[in-house]
Amino acid sequence: MEGSSGETTTRCQTLFEEFEEAIAILSPEGQVLELNQAGLDLFGYERTEIIGMDAARLLCSSPDDFHRLQTEMEQRGSVKDYAVQFRRSSGKLIDCLVTASGWQDKDGSRGYMALVRDVTAQKETEHSLRSLLRLSETLNSASDLDSLLDALVEQLLELTGAESGSAGLRTSQGMSCGHFIQESRVIPLTYLCAPGVGWAGWLIKHGIHYLTNDAAHDPVIVPELRERLGVRSGMAIPIVDGEKDVIAFFAVYNKGGGAEFTQLDVQHSLSAARIASVAIHNRLLYQNVSALAAFIQSLIVVSDLEEILEVIGRQIETNFKRHSVILLPVNGGLTPRFRSTEFVFGESERTAATWSWKHGQDAGRSTEILSAAQAHYVPLKVRGQVIGVLGLEVKPGTWLPNVQRPLFSAVISQSALAIERGLLEQKVRRLRFFEESDKVQNAVLNAISHDIGAPLAAITTSLSALLTSHGALDQAAERQLLETADLEARRLHRLVNNLLSMTRLETGASTVKTEPCDLLDVVSAALEELGPSAGQRQVSFDIPKDMPLVAMDFGLITYVFINLLSNAFKYSPPDQPVEVQGRIIDDRLEVLVVDRGIGVPSEDLGRVFDKFYQVAESGSSTGLGLGLAICKAFIEAHGGRIGLENNPMGGTIVRFVIPFHEAATSWETLKL
Amino acid sequence: METRGPRVLLVDDEQPIQQTLSVVLPPAGYTVYPARNGKEALWKVQSVRPDLILLDLGLPDMDGKEVIRRLREERTIAPIIVISVRREESEKIGSLNTGAHDYLTKPFTVPELLARMHAALRSVSATQDDVFTVDDLRIDFRRREVSIGQIAVNLTATEYDLLKILVHHAGKVRTHHQLIHELWGGTQYEDVVHLLRVTLSHLRRKLHLDPQKPRYIVTEPGVGYRLRTESLSYSAKARQHS
Numbered sequence: 001m002e003g004s005s006g007e008t009t010t011r012c013q014t015l016f017e018e019f020e021e022a023i024a025i026l027s028p029e030g031q032v033l034e035l036n037q038a039g040l041d042l043f044g045y046e047r048t049e050i051i052g053m054d055a056a057r058l059l060c061s062s063p064d065d066f067h068r069l070q071t072e073m074e075q076r077g078s079v080k081d082y083a084v085q086f087r088r089s090s091g092k093l094i095d096c097l098v099t100a101s102g103w104q105d106k107d108g109s110r111g112y113m114a115l116v117r118d119v120t121a122q123k124e125t126e127h128s129l130r131s132l133l134r135l136s137e138t139l140n141s142a143s144d145l146d147s148l149l150d151a152l153v154e155q156l157l158e159l160t161g162a163e164s165g166s167a168g169l170r171t172s173q174g175m176s177c178g179h180f181i182q183e184s185r186v187i188p189l190t191y192l193c194a195p196g197v198g199w200a201g202w203l204i205k206h207g208i209h210y211l212t213n214d215a216a217h218d219p220v221i222v223p224e225l226r227e228r229l230g231v232r233s234g235m236a237i238p239i240v241d242g243e244k245d246v247i248a249f250f251a252v253y254n255k256g257g258g259a260e261f262t263q264l265d266v267q268h269s270l271s272a273a274r275i276a277s278v279a280i281h282n283r284l285l286y287q288n289v290s291a292l293a294a295f296i297q298s299l300i301v302v303s304d305l306e307e308i309l310e311v312i313g314r315q316i317e318t319n320f321k322r323h324s325v326i327l328l329p330v331n332g333g334l335t336p337r338f339r340s341t342e343f344v345f346g347e348s349e350r351t352a353a354t355w356s357w358k359h360g361q362d363a364g365r366s367t368e369i370l371s372a373a374q375a376h377y378v379p380l381k382v383r384g385q386v387i388g389v390l391g392l393e394v395k396p397g398t399w400l401p402n403v404q405r406p407l408f409s410a411v412i413s414q415s416a417l418a419i420e421r422g423l424l425e426q427k428v429r430r431l432r433f434f435e436e437s438d439k440v441q442n443a444v445l446n447a448i449s450h451d452i453g454a455p456l457a458a459i460t461t462s463l464s465a466l467l468t469s470h471g472a473l474d475q476a477a478e479r480q481l482l483e484t485a486d487l488e489a490r491r492l493h494r495l496v497n498n499l500l501s502m503t504r505l506e507t508g509a510s511t512v513k514t515e516p517c518d519l520l521d522v523v524s525a526a527l528e529e530l531g532p533s534a535g536q537r538q539v540s541f542d543i544p545k546d547m548p549l550v551a552m553d554f555g556l557i558t559y560v561f562i563n564l565l566s567n568a569f570k571y572s573p574p575d576q577p578v579e580v581q582g583r584i585i586d587d588r589l590e591v592l593v594v595d596r597g598i599g600v601p602s603e604d605l606g607r608v609f610d611k612f613y614q615v616a617e618s619g620s621s622t623g624l625g626l627g628l629a630i631c632k633a634f635i636e637a638h639g640g641r642i643g644l645e646n647n648p649m650g651g652t653i654v655r656f657v658i659p660f661h662e663a664a665t666s667w668e669t670l671k672l
Numbered sequence: 673m674e675t676r677g678p679r680v681l682l683v684d685d686e687q688p689i690q691q692t693l694s695v696v697l698p699p700a701g702y703t704v705y706p707a708r709n710g711k712e713a714l715w716k717v718q719s720v721r722p723d724l725i726l727l728d729l730g731l732p733d734m735d736g737k738e739v740i741r742r743l744r745e746e747r748t749i750a751p752i753i754v755i756s757v758r759r760e761e762s763e764k765i766g767s768l769n770t771g772a773h774d775y776l777t778k779p780f781t782v783p784e785l786l787a788r789m790h791a792a793l794r795s796v797s798a799t800q801d802d803v804f805t806v807d808d809l810r811i812d813f814r815r816r817e818v819s820i821g822q823i824a825v826n827l828t829a830t831e832y833d834l835l836k837i838l839v840h841h842a843g844k845v846r847t848h849h850q851l852i853h854e855l856w857g858g859t860q861y862e863d864v865v866h867l868l869r870v871t872l873s874h875l876r877r878k879l880h881l882d883p884q885k886p887r888y889i890v891t892e893p894g895v896g897y898r899l900r901t902e903s904l905s906y907s908a909k910a911r912q913h914s
Contacts, residue, residue, distance in 0.1 A: 493779055497759070513761070513894055516866060518873045524880065524887050541883050549869055554893030555759075 022116040025103065030056045030070065033111060042096075042118055044089035061085045061093055069098060073112060077102050086116075094120045121264075128268045131159040135272055139279035145169070148283060149179040150186070152250055152276050157181065159272060160265045162252035164229055168200060169248045169280075172321055172395045175200035182229065189228065198222040199236035203249050209270065211235040213260040215253075229253055235261050237269045239277045245402040248280050281403060288407035291319050296414055305422030309338035312415045316392065319411070320404065325375065325391040327353050328419070334389060343393060344374070353377045353389045360386045366399035380416035387420055451495060451626045455488035462488075490531070495626065498559050502633045512556060512637045516549035519582045519589070525554070526561035530569075537569050542581040550589045550660050556634040557658075560642075563627040564593040564654050572597025572651060588640070589660045596651040605644055631656075677701035678793060681722035683713040683739065684755070685732050689778075693726070696782050702789070710734035714742055722750050724789055727772070729756040729763065737770050744771040751792040755780070761894030765847060768895075774844045775895075787902035791843025804839045806901055809879060809888050811839060820881055830855065831875040834868075838889060838899035847896040872897060 016023060022039035026032060032055050040047060043059060050058065056066035065084050072079050078101035086094050100114035135155040142148035149167040157165050164182035166189075168175050174194040180187035193201035199210050202220050212218045213233040215226055225231065236251035250273070255261050295315045302308050309326050316324045323340035334353055336345050352364035352373035360381065364373035375391035376399055390412060392400075400408055462485040466478060473481070504510040520543055527539065561580075568578040576596040583590055609632040635642040640658030647653045680702045682693055694704045705720045707713040710731045717725070725743070729736030740752055751773035756763065764775045773792045776785060804811045808821045818825040818835065827835065837854050838846060852864050872889065880887050890898045 489779075515894060516869050517891075518869075518876065520880075520883055521873070521876065521887065521891055524883055525891065527884060528886050539884055545877075549866075549873060554891060 022118075024055070024114045024116060026055055026112045026114060028110050028112070030054055030066065032058075039116065042088075042094070042116060043086065049089075059086045061087045069100070073100060073102060094118050095123045096120075124264070128159060128271075131155065132268070132271055132275060135159070136275045136279075139276060140282075142279070142283075145280070145283050145287070146179075148279060149248075149250075150181070152272075153179050153181045154184075156250055156252055156269065156272060159268055160252050160261070161256040161259075162234070162261075163254040163256060165250060165252040167248065167250035170204070170246055170401055172401070175204055175246075175249060180229070187229075189225075191222070193222070198225070199234075199251055200249050203236055203238040204246050207238055207240065207244065207246060209235060209237045209266055211261055211266060232258075233261055235266060235269065237266075237273045239273045239280060241277060241281050241402055243402050247284065247401065247403055248276070250276070284403045285406075288404065288410075292407060292410050292414070295319070295411055299414060299418040303422065303425050305419070305426050306337075308418045308422040312390075312411075312418065313338040313340060316390075316411065319407065320392065320400065322395065323393045325349070325353075326380075326388060326415075326419075327357070327391070328388040328423075329357065337388075340393075343391075345391075346374075348373045349375060349391065353391055357386055357389045364391065365394040378412055380412065380419060382416045382420045387416060387423070390415065452492065455492040455495075458488040459485045459492070487531075490529075494529070494559065494562065498630050498634075499626070501556065501559075502630045505633060505637045512553040512634075514551040514553055514638070517552050517554050517557070518549055519543055519547055519591070522552075522554060522557050523561050523580055525558045526565055529558065529562050530566055537574065538577040539565070540577050540579045542579060544583060547582060548584065548660075550584075550658070552589075552638060552658060553634075556637070560631045560634055560656070561593075563631050567627070567654075568593055568595035568597065568652070571595065576651075584660055585657075587660055588657045590655065590657045593654045594647060594651065596647065596649065599646050599650065599652050600644060602646060605646065609642065609644070677703060678723035679703050679705060679720055680789070681705050681707060681713065681716060681720055681725045681750075683707045683710070683725065683731070683736075684728040685709060685730075686728070689728075689755075693785075700786055708732075710736070710739045713739055714746075717743060717746070717748055717750075724792060725750050725752045726789075727752050727754050729754060729758055729767070737766055740767060740770045740772055753788055753792055755785075764845070764892070764895045768845065768847055783902050787843050787900075791841075791901055794843075804842065806842075806888060806899075807886075811835065818879075820879060823881075825878050827875065827878060830871055831878070834871055834875055835879075835899075838897065842899045843901040845892050845896055845898045849896075851896060 016034070016036050019036055020038055022042040023036045024032060024039050025034040032050050032053050035043075035047070035050055040050070043050065056063045060066040062085070069079065069082055069084060072082065080099050081097040082099070084096055084098050086096050088094060095118070097117045097119050098114050099117075100112045102110065103113040104110045135152070138151045138155055139148055142151050149169070153165040153167050156162070164180065164187075166177055166180040168177040168179065170176075171192070174192055174197070176190065176192055177198070177200050178190035180189045193199075193204075195201050195204040199220055199222075202210055210220065212221070212235070215221055215231040215233055218226075221231065221234075231253045233255060234251055234253040236249060238246045239248040239250070241247045250269075252261075252269070255265070298311050298315060299308065302311055312326060313324055316322065317340060323343040324338070325336050325340070325343050325345055326338040327334040328337045329335075334350065334357055339345060348370070349364075352370040352375070355370055356363040356377035356379050360379045361369070362376060362378055363369040364375050364377040365371055366376050373391075375393050377389050377391045379386045380388040380390055392408075462481040466473070466481050469478070501510075505512070520541070523541070523543075565578065565580075572578065572595040579592075579594040581590075581592040581594065609628050632642050635656050635658060638658040640656055642654065642656040645653050645655065678701070680697060682690060682704050684690060684706075685708045690706050690708075694706065697704050702724075705716060705722065707716050710733050713725075713727070713731075725748075727736050727739060731739065736754060736756065740754075743750075743752065752771065754764075754767045754772045754775045755778055756775070757778045759777055767775055774788050776788055802812065802814045804813070810819050811817070813836070816832070818827055818832070833855055834851070837851060848865050848868060852868055855868070856864060876887065876889050879889070886900070888900055890900055892898060
């Protein structure tokens with residue numbers, strides 16, 4: 001019996017030992033009677049350390065757990081997949097499922113036989129899966145890229161059990177590192193890793209994850225970061241897009257409880273990276289779409305070619321953080337029409353740009369053709385026609401991140417369309433100019449024949465009357481005729497001189513010659529020039545005593561006053577005063593010439609400064625047409641504006657402003 | 673030929689000017705000798721021995737400035753008044769620097785021309801009266817008193833000196849450069865020209881009480897200033913007439 005019993009026992013024991021799962025035989029009191037090799041491995045003890053020991057005390061993380069199991073066994077005689085947490089000899093907790101049934105020996109001794117299954121890994125996987133699901137949800141509901149990256153780091157800390165972490169985006173210069181979080185606190189730390197520098201830079205270069213459990217001797221980590229966060233261990237994971245381009249990264253540091261990061265952590269993190277990749281890619285695409293929308297919007301509002309080129313250049317700078325050059329063909333060659341200040345356009349640039357223009361293909365840096373150039377040149381095409389070339393500076397690393405390439409192509413095609421629009425606009429304007437200049441020429445001829453013809457007629461009439469009177473006229477009449485001739489001759493002289501000045505200014509043959517002038521002196525000179533006609537009128541002045549000298553062309557502004565004052569005299573009753581006001585407002589001189597005369601019909605207010613307005617209107621009165629146009633030309637040559645408004649008190653107010661800059665020697669400081 | 677009064681050599685190729693001035697100048701006491709080009713002028717200077725030269729810049733055979741240079745080389749001391757249609761500051765300053773006494777832009781009025789001629793001749797005789805008057809302005813150099821009508825005017829030392837210099841050259845254009853040199857000596861031009869403008873602006877405000885009346889000190893844009901000697905009370909004249 002003994003033998004057969006022993007045999008059975010031995011056979012049982014062999015089975016028992018070979019069984020892959022842990023099997024324990026316990027006394028009703030919970031003493032470990034027997035434990036197979038799988039069991040020893042599971043709990044991490046030597047046989048001698050565990051046989052005869054109290055399982056509850058030795059193995060259970062909480063003795064209550066074990067007592068509940070015992071109670072259950074007593075009541076039902078068996079349990080199935082009962083969850084108990086055990087502690088290994090190393091102290092590590094493991095989640096287990098216990099299936100047990102009562103056991104009775106032939107000799108009547110009783111106990112339990114328990115099958116223990118370690119489900120820790122399974123539980124961890126479940127936990128990870130739940131974390132990843134949560135991660136996906138959180139990332140997709142993030143309102144912007146920053147909050148997305150913050151959320152990413154938070155979720156990763158939970159997923160990997162790390163103490164701190166960070167994340168960042170790929171930029172044209174490398175990898176931006178930020179979003180540092182430690183113990184739920186955001187650490188204000190951002191820096192940039194060039195490709196190859198730091199873990200983040202390493203990721204750009206190698207495209208796979210980086211793991212170390214000995215940060216103290218890690219050659220790659222940024223030393224300041226190691227000091228600041230006290231990094232012992234960590235891993236950095238690249239976030240790649242569909243074309244295996246690294247678009248972002250995250251890193252976690254210091255696994256909780258002093259443990260090491262494992263391959264499992266890496267696996268989970270890589271899953272998280274895939275989820276993050278989709279979310280970040282979506283965000284970036286969204287950003288691109290908004291950027292493109294903004295780009296198109298800003299192009300719509302400008303029509304002038306120069307402005308269009310400026311807008312394109314500025315938008316490219318904003319969206320791609322790179323300098324650019326835009327070249328358009330002029331006389332069979334390319335000419336830079338927009339160039340970022342920092343962009344150096346040398347001979348090799350011109351060669352690459354010209355090749356791109358002639359062949360309608362990309363050229364320059366990061367292409368196969370003429371890659372010695374500093375920039376990548378892209379032909380600007382409209383309906384297959386190359387209308388120009390855009391050069392984009394290429395920074396070390398790649399030409400453009402994948403995610404930005406669709407945006408760039410869209411920007412290029414929109415730019416081409418806008419530039420074409422600008423070119424057409426220019427053509428239309430040029431045609432219109434020729435049309436206009438025909439009209440203007442007619443008006444000039446009309447105006448000259450009127451404004452010059454009228455005084456000449458007056459002079460001729462007066463003088464011929466005197467010559468043919470043969471003493472028939474009295475002295476007063478003679479004097480009247482002479483004064484008329486004199487006045488008209490002066491007027492004619494002024495007009496011819498100032499027409500000449502205007503033509504010189506408009507054709508660029510001369511520029512305004514400014515010198516510091518005393519406004520009152522200028523007005524006085526105008527009144528002297530007007531002579532008797534001014535002497536009979538009451539002119540009042542409202543010019544501050546301490547008015548500083550203002551830089552202007554004495555002769556031109558004197559003429560403006562002559563014109564404005566003579567108009568005021570002509571179109572207001574002789575007993576009504578004419579007022580000249582002058583003041584400095586901020587950085588400009590403002591002058592008002594106010595009369596109480598007949599005013600100007602309000603529908604004509606905007607047109608009186610048009611060349612030869614009055615002549616076209618009636619041709620009856622002298623001076624106004626050419627005179628005001630000349631005034632406008634003179635004031636605008638000073639960088640100023642002139643306008644006419646109706647005086648609410650009746651009459652007209654002519655207002656002009658010209659820029660004023662405080663001179664080095666100011667009126668106040670100079671009391672001689 | 674018997675001649676009376678100062679001799680004027682009129683160098684101008686334009687017939688209307690020759691004709692007008694030979695009618696207008698003799699009643700004012702001048703004898704006019706015409707010259708129609710630069711060569712003729714240089715030759716006639718020797719025989720006519722003029723007291724005053726009126727010179728147009730745009731001559732058919734040579735530039736007027738060249739005529740001035742040659743006249744000065746030949747030690748002609750007669751004052752030269754340039755009469756020209758050229759309005760550019762550079763022409764004015766160029767002529768004055770070459771040796772012209774004054775510059776008058778065409779067209780001009782006869783009183784204007786007579787005043788300038790009078791001033792030019794007076795500056796050669798270089799006698800300074802104790803009292804200077806034009807219209808309401810009166811300056812008593814002995815008493816160092818300046819008044820406008822009945823109102824005494826208080827001037828700073830610099831303002832008084834500036835006025836004195838302008839009176840000394842009354843009726844003639846004085847360039848910024850000349851005025852600065854006379855007021856402050858050999859000071860740097862660029863730094864001081866603004867000072868001159870401001871000082872003059874102060875001075876004018878003290879003298880020119882009614883902006884509607886003609887100024888005593890006339891600005892020659894880009895060139896300098898001139899103290900007016902001709903009476904210009906046109907408002908009174910105009911009122912009398914009407």
